[in-house]
Amino acid sequence: MTDFKRKRVVVTGVGAITPIGNTPTKFWEGLLTGKNGIGPITLFDASRHKCRIAAEVKGYDPLDYLDRKDANHMDRFAQFAVSASLQALQDAQFVISDLNAQQVGAIVGAGVGGIKVLEDQQEVYLTRGPDRCSPFMVPMMIANMAAGVTAIHTGAKGPNSCPATSCTAGAHAVGDAFRIVQRGDAQAMICGGTEAAITPLSIAGFAAARAVSTRNHDPAHASRPFDRDRDGFVLGEGAGILLLEELEHALSRNARIYAEIVGYGMTCDAYHMAAPRPGGEEAARAIQLALKDAALAPNQVSYINAHGTSTQANDATETAAIKKALGESAYKVAISSTKSMTGHLLGGSGGIEAVATVMAVANDQIPPTINLANSDPECDLDYVPHHCRAQIVEVALSNSYAFGGHNVTLAFQKFKN
Known part of the structure; x- marks a missing residue:
């Protein structure tokens, strides 16, 4: 790709569902005040686990963004993605309509996807038999569904994909979306990452790999990057979404610009x-x-x-x-x-x-x-x-x-x- 063909790409909207705030404003306030989002696990009974702490999203209601039927047919990770994407569009005051839908895409990364649905349906299979498994199990479980339902609920008909590169999935999504807008294949891209993997099997697996902190007695100080006494990461959940937009398009509608993505x-x-x-x-x-x-x-x-x-x-x-x-x-x-x-x-x-x-x-x-x-x-x-x-x-x-x-x-x- 030669330099003269590159379009400049800017960030005009952000969305965030996180353990320290469920809007971009609350998330940013939490970061600046050093808010701790880590505590004892409440999403399931973790009493038998070596690791009993996590950074859970609190106070989130999917019905603030979705109707009940749609919410019930999505795993939590997909709910987070749609919610943060709708926030980003609203933040950017960007409207997707029949006129521009094909020029707006969505790339939302997820490393694990709907592991909660998989665990729950495995239990149904074992206790009630294969015929009682939900017909929604597969579409709720697969990692690409976050990008798919984001497109469905925003109307974005442009480029759509889902990096599943573990802990770089969200970053790959932003970078890949940047390239798409930069080469002129879309005017705007909804992009970022989502995850909701605080489940019994997930916590057990990471603990078996000795990857997570077991500072259960002191969750507020368990995540201590670069500290001499660090003993592993603390699993979190949530979603972060950017709206990337081609510069001239953003300027034409007098959009607020947070920053330019350049590399x-x-x-x-x-x-x-x-x-x-x-x-x-x-x-x-x-x-x-x-x-x-x-x-x-x-x-x-x-x-x-x-x-x-x-x-x-x-x-x-x-x-x-x-x-x-x-x-x-x-x-x-x-x-x-x-x-x-x-x-x-x-x-x-x-x-x-x-x-x-x-x-x-x-x-x-x-x-x-x-x-x-x-x-x-x-x-x-x-x-x-x-x-x-x-x-x-x-x-x-x-x-x-x-x-x-x-x-x-x-x-x-x-x-x-």
């Missing part, structure tokens, strides 16, 4: 199913590719929203990757992990973290990394501990990494016409 880099470790490649070489290359795509230098980066999972391997590797990618500028950039507040939304994390990154650019405020009490010699960068920071944010990156070795970096810049 997308993705690589693979090709190393291990679950562990990152030591040294972070390919994660660093994703950062470098995003900067190259955006024609930006390392010293221009103001802020990085880190993947920052609160696992021993990830946080040290991501720190090494940032140093490798930015060189001496790594020590001058502000970095934070919003997972310290929201937990890890798996396929939804890239979506809500893209929203957080865009809001940082728009508001010149950097969310903190809470619970960073004890420094780790391997994690020696500026992680904005405890409190938010007022700072001009000209360029911001959002990093996402995943099982399978996926690495994604998105680059956003303050909009200048």
